Amino acid sequence: MLKIKNLTANIKDITVIKNLTLTVNPGEIHAVMGAKQSGKSSLVHAILGNPILDIKEGSISFKRKSILSKNIDERNIMGIFSTFQYLPQIDGITNLELAKIMLKSHKKKKNSAQFEQEYKKIVKNLGLSSNHGHKIVNNESMTPTECKKNELLSMFLLDPDLIVFDEIDKDIEDDELEPFALEIKEFLKNEKKSAIIVTHSKRFLDLLGPTHVNIMVEGTIQRKGSQELYKRIVEDGYTQFS
Amino acid sequence: MAIHSFLKAEKGDPDWQFTPDDYLEKEFKIIDASTVELTEGKQEFVVLRQAPAEKELLAKHLKICLQNNSHLDLIILNELDPKLQQVFLYDIHLKTGSNLSLGLFVKDGKFNKHIIQVVQDEGSTLSTYGLISNSVGGDTEVISKVVQNGPDSMSNQLFLGVSGDDSQTVFQGSTLVDESAEYSQAAIENSNLIAGINGRCFSKPEVYIDSEFSVSAMGSETNTISTEKIGYLQTRGISEYDAQCIIINSFRNQVINLIQDSSVREEVKEMYVD
Numbered sequence: 376m377l378k379i380k381n382l383t384a385n386i387k388d389i390t391v392i393k394n395l396t397l398t399v400n401p402g403e404i405h406a407v408m409g410a411k412q413s414g415k416s417s418l419v420h421a422i423l424g425n426p427i428l429d430i431k432e433g434s435i436s437f438k439r440k441s442i443l444s445k446n447i448d449e450r451n452i453m454g455i456f457s458t459f460q461y462l463p464q465i466d467g468i469t470n471l472e473l474a475k476i477m478l479k480s481h482k483k484k485k486n487s488a489q490f491e492q493e494y495k496k497i498v499k500n501l502g503l504s505s506n507h508g509h510k511i512v513n514n515e516s517m518t519p520t521e522c523k524k525n526e527l528l529s530m531f532l533l534d535p536d537l538i539v540f541d542e543i544d545k546d547i548e549d550d551e552l553e554p555f556a557l558e559i560k561e562f563l564k565n566e567k568k569s570a571i572i573v574t575h576s577k578r579f580l581d582l583l584g585p586t587h588v589n590i591m592v593e594g595t596i597q598r599k600g601s602q603e604l605y606k607r608i609v610e611d612g613y614t615q616f617s
Numbered sequence: 618m619a620i621h622s623f624l625k626a627e628k629g630d631p632d633w634q635f636t637p638d639d640y641l642e643k644e645f646k647i648i649d650a651s652t653v654e655l656t657e658g659k660q661e662f663v664v665l666r667q668a669p670a671e672k673e674l675l676a677k678h679l680k681i682c683l684q685n686n687s688h689l690d691l692i693i694l695n696e697l698d699p700k701l702q703q704v705f706l707y708d709i710h711l712k713t714g715s716n717l718s719l720g721l722f723v724k725d726g727k728f729n730k731h732i733i734q735v736v737q738d739e740g741s742t743l744s745t746y747g748l749i750s751n752s753v754g755g756d757t758e759v760i761s762k763v764v765q766n767g768p769d770s771m772s773n774q775l776f777l778g779v780s781g782d783d784s785q786t787v788f789q790g791s792t793l794v795d796e797s798a799e800y801s802q803a804a805i806e807n808s809n810l811i812a813g814i815n816g817r818c819f820s821k822p823e824v825y826i827d828s829e830f831s832v833s834a835m836g837s838e839t840n841t842i843s844t845e846k847i848g849y850l851q852t853r854g855i856s857e858y859d860a861q862c863i864i865i866n867s868f869r870n871q872v873i874n875l876i877q878d879s880s881v882r883e884e885v886k887e888m889y890v891d
Contacts, residue, residue: 476855480853
C-alpha cells in the first residue's frame with residue numbers, strides 16, 4: 376500500500392530523513408518509535424506531503440502510484456489520513472460544518488438525512504456529547520480527549536486506507552485511552568486498512584497490538600522487529616540502538 | 618467635538634494617522650444623509666444599506682438620537698466600489714436609559730472611512746460590533762470616539778478587520794469614561810486577520826477612565842492566516858485555496874453571527890463572499 380524507498384529529505388538544509396525505506400502492506404499496523412529528534416515527525420510530514428520538507432532523493436508511492444508530486448489534500452483524497460498531537464482551533468466553524476465540507480471535498484455523496492444519521496451514530500459510539508457537532512473545531516469548549524475523538528470521527532467519516540497517528544495518544548485522559556484505542560482497533564480490523572503509529576506509550580501500543588515495530592535513529596529506521604522490540608525499549612531505552 | 622474637524626485630512630491629526638498620504642490636505646464635502654430619532658420608550662430594528670455611487674470626495678452625515686429609555690437595533694451595511702472614496706460620519710447621542718446595538722459591516726472602496734461619535738448619558742448602553750474589510754487594494758477605516766458622560770453607562774466595541782492583497786484596514790477605537798460617569802463599564806476588543814500579500818491591519822484601541830468605581834477591558838490582536846490551520850484542513854482533503862476561504866469566512870463569522878436577524882445575517886455573509 377505505502378512504499379518508501381531510499382528517502383532522503385531536508386528541512387532548511389538540515390537532513391532530517393536519511394536513506395529511509397519502509398513498506399506498509401494492507402492489514403499491517405506499524406509502530407514508529409525513537410528518541411526526540413530521531414526523525415519520526417519528519418517521516419510523518421514526508422508521507423503527508425508537507426512542503427516544509429525538501430525531498431532530495433528516493434520515492435514514496437501509495438497504491439502503486441508515486442505521490443511525491445501530490446500535495447497534502449490530494450494525498451488525503453487518495454486515502455491517507457493523518458492526525459496529530461497538537462490540533463489547531465478553527466475559529467467560527469463547527470465540527471459538523473467541517474465534516475460536511477470534508478465530505479464535499481471527497482465528493483462523497485450522501486443526502487442530508489443519511490449524513491446526519493451517520494454523524495449522530497459515530498458521535499454516540501465515541502461517547503461524545505449530543506451537541507458535539509455545534510462546538511467550534513478544537514476550541515476551549517472541547518476537552519483534549521474530545522478533540523482527539525473528533526479526529527477519529529473524521530477518520531470514520533472519510534474511511535481512509537492508511538492512517539498516520541502522530542502521538543495522538545498524548546493528552547488523552549488515562550481512563551479514556553482504552554476505549555479510544557479500541558475504536559481505532561475496531562476500524563483497523565478491516566484487512567484492507569493499515570496504520571502507522573508514532574508514539575512513546577507502551578500502553579497505547581499494547582492496546583493496539585502493532586504487527587511491526589520500527590525504531591528510528593538519526594533520520595532512518597535503524598531496527599525493525601515485532602512487539603518484543605518496543606517492550607525492550609520500555610525497559611532499556613533507545614541508547615542500545617545508537 | 619465638532620464633526621467638521623474630521624473633514625480636512627491633515628498630517629498629525631490622530632484621526633488620519635493611518636490614512637494613506639494621498640488623502641492628506643484634501644477636503645471632504647459634507648452632506649446630510651439621514652437622521653434616525655427614536656422617541657421615548659420606543660424600540661426599533663433598522664437596517665441601513667449604503668452603496669453610494671458619487672465619485673467626488675463626500676462625507677455623509679448620519680445623525681442618530683435615542684430619547685430616554687428607547688432601544689434601537691441598527692445594522693449598517695456598506696459596500697463601496699473599488700474606485701470610490703468616501704467618509705461616513707455617525708453622530709450619535711444616547712439619552713438616559715437608552716440602548717443602541719450598532720452593527721457596522723463595511724467592505725472595500727478605494728478609501729472608505731467611517732467615523733462614529735457617541736455621547737452617552739446616564740444608564741445608557743452602547744454595543745457596537747462589526748467587520749472592516751478591504752481586498753481591492755484600498756483602505757477601509759473605522760474610527761470610533763465614545764464619550765460616556767453619565768453614571769452607570771456601559772459601552773462595548775467589538776470590531777474585526779480583514780485585509781487582502783495590497784489592502785489596508787484601520788480600527789481606531791477610543792472610549793472616554795468622564796469624571797461624572799461613575800460606576801460605568803467600557804470595553805474594546807479588536808481582532809484582525811491579514812489575509813493577503815502586503816495586506817495591513819492597523820489597530821489602536823484606547824480606553825480612558827476618569828471616573829471612580831468604573832471598570833474597563835481592552836484587547837487587540839492581529840494575525841496572518843496560519844499555515845498550521847491550512848495544513849490541518851488539507852489533511853482532511855480540502856484544497857489550499859478552499860482552506861484559506863474557510864479560515865477567512867470563519868474569522869468573519871465570529872462577528873457576523875452576532876446579528877440576531879437570520880435574513881440580515883445571511884445577507885451580510887453573502888456581501889462578503891469573494
